[in-house]
Structures are given as structure tokens and as C-alpha cells.
Amino acid sequence: MNAYEKLLKEYQDIVVIGSAQSVVHWDLETYMPPKGVKQRSEQLALLSRLEHRMITSDKIGKLLDEAEKDIEDMSQEQKRNLHLIRREYDEETALPEELVGDLSKQKAISVDTWKKAKAKKDWSVFEPELNKTIDLSVEKAEILMDIKGTESIYDTMIDDFEKGMTKEKIASVFSELRKGLVPLTQKCADVSSDVKTDFLKREVPIEIQKKIATDLATTIGYDTTSDEAAGRIDPTEHPFTTGYYDDVRITLNYKENNLVGMMYAALHEGGHALYERNMNPDWKYQPIGQAASFGIHESQSRFIENMLGRSPEFLDYYYPRLNELTDDLFSDIDKSRFAKAVNLVEPSKIRIEADEVTYSLHVIIRFEIEKALFGGEVEISELPQVWNDKYDEYLGVEVANDSEGVMQDTHWASGYYGYFPSYALGNVYDGMWLQKINKDMPKWQKNLTEGEVVPVVNWLTENVHHYGSLYDPADLIEEVVGEKPKAKPFLSYLDEKYASIFGF
């Protein structure tokens, strides 16, 4: 074995312990008995410590140095693997263990405080702990800025989630995006008052909802039932996807009066699962055998949820099936009414409940606030006011209290700064994929009406999933689509789709 091979062998342990953590964490969120929470957090903390110890070990450092001597003769895959391990090694070794420990503890405290403050609708309870979390995160970013060679604190934070992206690049894409979304939101809102959606709340027994979730998973090619299945679906509070290659799971929240919410969550998480599941099997346990970025991940979930799942063509196919599975629940509602209802655009205060059009505006607000905050233009104490002003300006909604405003998301409490942009970048990336799919398979959408879902999933597998982390996200898009990410394709898609559904 040469140094490169030895290095990959060492790296396998790091990946395997990560995949074990996934299982332990999945259990925490699904079936763990209530009493187990403290014990479980000790397990997760230990596994993280061990993982950190592994990646920063002298052994990895020495093998890296040795392997890099032969880099000239290596294939693209090998070079990229070396690059990714080097990046991880340098970043992890640069962080003092004390800071990592302090930040981890502070995050736990601030999440806990955030929960209490949110319940009390009292920002002043949360502010001091958020302050500490931000201070420690900035301290961390300052160290990583040197290593990453990034130009600002906020760029450094973004780089953790969307490698190679900067606040300037994002600002440019988002400004274009915002310009298109604000008028479209207005246009859609004008017609939405006529659309009745109360029938979406009709009650469906959980057992039937579970069957529909499984059926939708099967429809998109995410196998959770066969003897060769590598997936499964379980109930939880907040839906998520977790796992690795041959054991990738989604979770859903079932409520009797929220069938449609559950369905689109199933398609969303199913999209995430397909990505993890369909990674290049030759790259298992290698750094390149993992998702390119959070934004690319989100592009996969939102493509399946929205571009595929909310398209009138897919509904043409699936709506009769849904009626069959629910014993004619919607037999009095015609297909186009249903399509309007599940595509309704209504400016709202809560991001996670937002429709396809306004969703990105929620994210842009957070991005602009983060950019101003870490650029020193806004103080932490001013966040609630800045928040409310932007919600008024971009979405025309009035925020009644900070729990439905600045404290609605857990991200800032959890120390995730620079994470939000990825959510909207996922939409932008989707526009890019769509542009290429429309060229490669002009009839893909029409074919959905016949239930031909698999061809487009195969396209995603060949053009996105299989590439893993071979490229940074923007480079992946340029490689596959031939252009850099821009907002226009996504905006054109929305304009066309909504004009066609609502007839404006």
C-alpha cells in the first residue's frame, strides 16, 4: 500500500464513525425513551470527540504529507480526495480543543435558552446567550479565515456550508432573485384570495398516510420496502433525512389533518435520501463519496418536492392514485383546483411554512441580516427591528412578536451562521438543473403525466448524485450545465409555472 492508499484506509474509519453517529442520532429523534436523553448526548459527544481525534491525528498528518509528494501523477479523483482530506485536517487541527468544547457547550445553552425565550416571546432572555454564541463563532471564524484564505468573517462561515461561495457572489445572485420574486409574489397574491384550500385539511388516518408516504417514496425510486431496501420511513417531530449509502432514512411528522403537508415533506426528504442513496458506490468511504454541499442537497429535495411533486403534470398522474389510496377523499375537488391549492402563494411570517415563491425571500432576509451583522453594520440588539422592517418590505407582513419573527428558527441559537443562504441557493441551483434537463429530456415533464418519474431521477443521479464531492458546488453546476449559477432560470420557471396554473 502506498501512502495515498494508507490514507484512504485511515479515512474510512472517520467516515464509518460518522455513519454510526447518524444511527445513534436518528434513534434520538425517533424511538429513544424520554429518559435516555442525557446518556445519549454523552454518546454523541464522545463519538464527535473520537471523530475529531481521528481526523487530527499525527498519522493522518504524516500520510497526507507523504501522499502529496506524488500528487502530480494522480487522477482527478485522487487529487480531489487528497485536497478534501487536507482541507479538513488543516481546519480541524487549527481549532484549539478548548474553543471547540466551549462553543459546543455554549450552543447547547443558547438552544435551551432560545426555546424558553421563544415560549415566553421574550427576546431579551435570548439576546445575552446569542451574544456569547456569536462571539465564540466569530473567534472560530477568525482562526479559520487564515486557513481557508477567505476574505471576511462571513465568507468564512458561508464556506463551511457552501464551499467556494462568498457573500459577494451570493449577494449578486440573491439581488437578481429578489427583483424577480417580489413582483411575482404580488401577482400571485392578487389571485390567491379566490382559491379555497380548506379541503386540504380533511382528516386522514395516520395508517393511510403512512401508506401514501411509502407509495410516494416508491414512486420516486426511493426503496423502503423490498428485500433489498436501503431506506425506511419513521415518525418524528421535525422531518429530516439521515444515513449513508446503503442505509438512508427519512422521518415524517404525521397529523390527521395535514395529509398534504406530510406528502410534500415525504417528497422533500425523499429527494435528500435519493442523493445520499445514489452516490457513486466506488467512492464509498472516500471524501469524494459525500454530498457536494448543503445547497446542492437542498436542490435535490426541492426539485423532487416542487419542480416534480407540485407540477400539474405529476398531479395529473398522482391525483387519481391519491384518491384511490384515501378512499376518494377528494372526489368532489377537480384536479386543477387541487393543483392551485398545493401551489398557493401567500406571503407569511414563518419560513418553514412558506410556498415555493416566497420561500427564497425569507432566506434572503436572513442572508442580508447576517451579512450586515458580521460586517459590523447591525448590532445584535437591533436584530428584531431589522427583521421586522425587512418582513414588511419584502413580504408585506407584519410581525406581531419576536417568536414569530427573529426567534422563529433555531439556526442562530445553534451557532449556524452562513447556513441560510444554502436554502435559497438550492432553488437557484434547481433552475440551473432544470435548464439542462429541459435540453436533455424535453418531454420529461409531459411524461410525468404517465407516471414516468424514474427518468428524471436517473438524470439527477447521473448528473448530480454520482459526482459526490468531486467539485465544489458552483463548479459542479458549471461542469454539468455549462454556466455559473444565476437566478434567471429559476425565476423563468416560476413565472411560467404560476402563469400557467393561475392564468395571469
Place this chain on the structure above:
Amino acid sequence: MNAYEKLLKEYQDIVVIGSAQSVVHWDLETYMPPKGVKQRSEQLALLSRLEHRMITSDKIGKLLDEAEKDIEDMSQEQKRNLHLIRREYDEETALPEELVGDLSKQKAISVDTWKKAKAKKDWSVFEPELNKTIDLSVEKAEILMDIKGTESIYDTMIDDFEKGMTKEKIASVFSELRKGLVPLTQKCADVSSDVKTDFLKREVPIEIQKKIATDLATTIGYDTTSDEAAGRIDPTEHPFTTGYYDDVRITLNYKENNLVGMMYAALHEGGHALYERNMNPDWKYQPIGQAASFGIHESQSRFIENMLGRSPEFLDYYYPRLNELTDDLFSDIDKSRFAKAVNLVEPSKIRIEADEVTYSLHVIIRFEIEKALFGGEVEISELPQVWNDKYDEYLGVEVANDSEGVMQDTHWASGYYGYFPSYALGNVYDGMWLQKINKDMPKWQKNLTEGEVVPVVNWLTENVHHYGSLYDPADLIEEVVGEKPKAKPFLSYLDEKYASIFGF
């Protein structure tokens, strides 16, 4: 922190990684998608390697040496903790990593071959792989014999499961046990032909069976439902218990026509779970905060299953409840007929299906064979014949093929030699506990008729569970009961119980 405190802090990681392994293994046996098996075995192998690396680390070795200097001034608990870590450290460090790896691989091969040979009913397929597994196990035992100071290979193997026990001590107890069991089996068999049991196979929907399992768990004080629950019940192929302190789980196998089998499995696993669950909370993450031995564990499960659960007194209380939960499934069967049916004694060929009386005879057969095998009196090739002869002699049953004979259990394929005795020692230990319980709470059994189950569980908690590993198993019994383990109390219990139920 002094050396002892530092040592315990290091040891905590070893316990925590073990508890994480439990979760990962539980998932493997319950909900893991079929495709995940290879990936999962890599996770489990890595976690074992890490655990081994931790316990054999120089850090532990040095802290041990340092802490032992102050041993004179330590409390009983502290001394015992030091002793247990020292024992584990010395044993684990003595084994060459290559041998550990080879044995682990060979076990996987021989289990796989055992499955195939069992399906084909062909001993000759299994024999060569069993040979290799035994050779490697003997090699391991030879190394450990020096460390443990045991006197024979077989004693060394027994010591892995039942610390401080030897083949001589076990032989003496078992010979007494056998002398009592053989005639009692005969007596019971004589009356059993009159007892009809076909009603036990009546079909009950799985959903109702799950409710009954939960109800039984609640009845014995194993909480799987409240907001403070530390337990849960899930379906699996072969029932087992796993977990640690605040997250202890049982699994059950549900078949529509096997309600009663499921019920006694629930009580059996529930007994195991109570032990893990009710360990002294002050000793969490310490070596003393774990089960004393496999035999003591088995005494807890079999006590709840048999002495409590199959007693006519418990059935007096629970039988009406069972009828209520099953919508009067057994309304035509009177209580005493039911009690006879669930206590029926019938010599059989399969250990895991054996009744309370003959069960120990199955185990004694395996013990005698292991003793002869590792004593050089029997060759591996002779095992099938020796097996069949003993089944004829002790149980009067004729073995038709090696799959229902010598190849019925997985233990030998899995490299577990010296494990079987613990199963029957559990019964013997139960006789000892009973002797003391009858003194401490003379009316405990009578009170079961009123549903007063908790007092006897509390006795077990205070006198067994709470002691953890403070003593070796035989010492624990002597400490609590005031006598060394012997077969007589268990035999007397059986004689009385069966005479009373069957009227001989």
C-alpha cells in the same frame, strides 16, 4: 483529581462507547433496512476496535499503576472498581491483536457455515469450521489462563461469563441438580398427556399482543410508556434485551398463534431489563455499575418469567386481565387448566422451547460435553454421537438429525464456550434468592393474587440489581443469602410447585 478519579473519568468513555454500540446493534436487529448489513458490521467492528484501543491504552495502564499505590485507603467500592479495571486491562492487553482479529473473522465464517450446515442437516459441512473456531478459542484461553490464574482451559472459558466459577464447582451443583430433575421430569411427564394445550395457539392480532406486552412490562414495573420511560419494546426475530441505565430495551417476536410464548418472552426480557434499569445510579459509568454475570442476569429474567409469571398466584391475578385484553379469548378455559398448560413439562429436543423443569437438563448436557471436549476426553468429530446419547439418557428423546441435535444452538459456532452453564446457574441462583425472599416476605407469592408484583421486584432491586458488579456472582449470593449456591432450593421449589399444580 487524583489518579483514581482520572482513571474513572477515562473509563467512562469505554462505558459510553459500549452503550452507543448497544444502540447501533439494537437497530441492526430491529429496524435496519436489509441493504445496511455490511455497512453496519463495519460500524460495529470499528466501535469494538476503538473500545479495545481505549481499554488497553497506555493512559489507562499508567493511571492504574498510580491509583493502585493508594489502594489501602480506599473504600470497598473503589477497590472493586480498581480490581475490575485491572482485570479487564490485563486480559485485553495480553491478547495479541492478530489473534483477536483472526478469531473474530473465524467466528463470522463459522456462524455462516453453521447456518448452511443446519439448513442442510449436514454436520460434516460444519465440523471443519468448528474445529478452527475451537482451536483459536483454545489458543486465546491458553493466554488468558496465565493472566486469570485459572487451572484449565475450560475454567478459563467459564470465567469469561461467570467470574470465579470453575468446572468442579459447576459439576458439583449440576450433578445435584440432575439427580433431582430427572425423576421430577418423569413424574411430570406421566401426568402431562392428560393436559390439553391446543387453546394456547388461538390467534390474537399482533396489535393486541403488543398491548399485552406493554401491560405486562408495566405490571412488573418496567416503564415503557410514561414521559419518564427508560424502556421500549420492539419486534424482532429473536427476543433480546439491550441498553444501559436510562435506555434499556427489550424486543419480542410476535406471531398470531403464539400469544403465550410472546407473553413469557416479555416477562423474561422484562426481567433482564429491570436488572439493567435498576442498577445503582451512583455507579453509572463505573465498572461496578454493570451486571454481575450472565448467570445472575439469567436469574433475574427467569425469576420474573417462571417463579413469578408462571406461578398460579400471578395467574390468579393476571388471567382475568388477559381475558379482558383479548376480548374473552379463553373464557371457556378455567384458570387451573390454563395454569397447567403454561406449566406443562414435556421432554423435548430443543432447548429454547423447553419448560421450566427440563430446561436445565438441556444445559447440563452441553456443560458435560464442553467439559469432556476441553478436557480431551471427547473429539470434535464425536460430538453428534455424544449429544444424541445424552439426550436419550437424560431426557428420553431421540434426535432425528444433527440440526435438531448438536447444531441447534449458535453458541459453539459463535465461539461461546463456557457460556451454557450460566443458563442453568440462573435457575440455581433463583432457588437461592427464593429462599431469602420467602424469609423476608413470607406472603410475597400470596400477594401476587392481588396484583402486588412491585414488592418482590423491589426486593430484587435492593438485593441484586443495586449491587451491580460489587461482587463475583457466587460471592453476591453468599453476601445476600448467607450461603453458597447449591441446587437444593431450586429443586424444592420445583417439587412443591409441580406437585401442587398437577396433584402428584
